Amino acid sequence: MPAGKHIAIVLTLFSAFFISGCGFEPLYAEHQDTSVARQMATIKVTPLKARIGQIVYTKMVNDLTPQGLSSAPNYRLNITLGETREGLGFEQDEAVTRFNYRLSSTYKLIDTATNKTVFEATSRSISSYNVIENQYATLVARRDAEDRAARDLADNMKLRLSLYFRHNQE
Secondary structure, three states, X not given: OOHHHHHHHHHHHHHHHHHHHOOOOOOOOXXXXXXXXXXXXXXXXXXXXXXXXXXXXXXXXXXXXXXXOOOOOOEEEEEEEEEEEEEEEEOOOOOEEEEEEEEEEEEEEEEOOOOEEEEEEEEEEEEEEEOOOOHHHHHHHHHHHHHHHHHHHXXXXXXXXXXXXXXXXX
């Protein structure tokens, strides 16, 4: 057997041993009597206004409660959104040719039994789009950038809520 194969085998065995001893555990693995996913399914997301708010709301509800809304939620999630557009590319006549769309959220997880905030955080997402002469194409590009930012923001919020529940489970 060539020396390269020996090294590959040793490295593979070493990495398997190292990873198993590092304490790695999937975020959504079952723990004690409950799981992170089950706790997250008891969150009621407060409805949001405007188109972007509806995208974030729908994504959060679908991700947190895939089996349907809880009839007796343990938590309420209040989300406040903020959005800005910043011109990046400019032509000689100072016309903007590219925008950064920034979507941010401040959110609070409130325990419905005590009405106290148990977790509070902010998340941000940035997406870009080009401005071209065709106004319809620019509108479609802008909406696509907004949709991507909204989905990314919702994924980030879900991840941070998951980490909160995982950390407070132990």
